[in-house]
Amino acid sequence: MNKTLLLAACLSAATAFAHADDIKARQQYMKEWGGATKKMAAIIKKSDAQSFPAAEFAALAAQIQQNANAPWQHYPAGSNGRGSDATAAVWAQPQQFQAAIQRFTQAANNLHTAAQTGRFDAVKAPFGQLGESCKACHKTFKD
């Protein structure tokens, strides 16, 4: 390897390393959301209006809503690469990515508001819409 190539290799390794924390951070939020939505889905499946554990469900909805804005700062340009399942579309179609974020944020807020009522019937539809908003983003922006 000549010196220029070696330098280029070092620089790209340094860039990949610089983004490793961002990739880890955004995946960590997603993992938490995955865990919370799984628990909520299980609750909805086995509940009825009487047995619905309203406080537990509301805490899970709040967990997602509180971090709804958190992952998106961890998508600096060039951070799609090794260890990441983000597609190039995140950076190639920033307006669509923002629109998917908006849709998700709205759904997370709606579910949070619905969960505050403590009523089983109130959370079912907004929970479905939240799940749809996750899927809609993943369809284009996640491998």
Ligand code: HEC
């Ligand atoms: C606006 C886009 C967007 C929204 C909304 C979104 N995600 Fe993701 N999600 C991504 C992207 C992009 C990745 C890949 C991140 C990476 O690997 O760099 C991802 C990765 C994941 C992963 C894999 C994490 C890992 O361990 O690598 C899970 C689980 C996940 N999302 C769950 C969810 C759930 C549940 C929701 C909704 C409550 C959600 N996501 C909403 C874009 C989104």
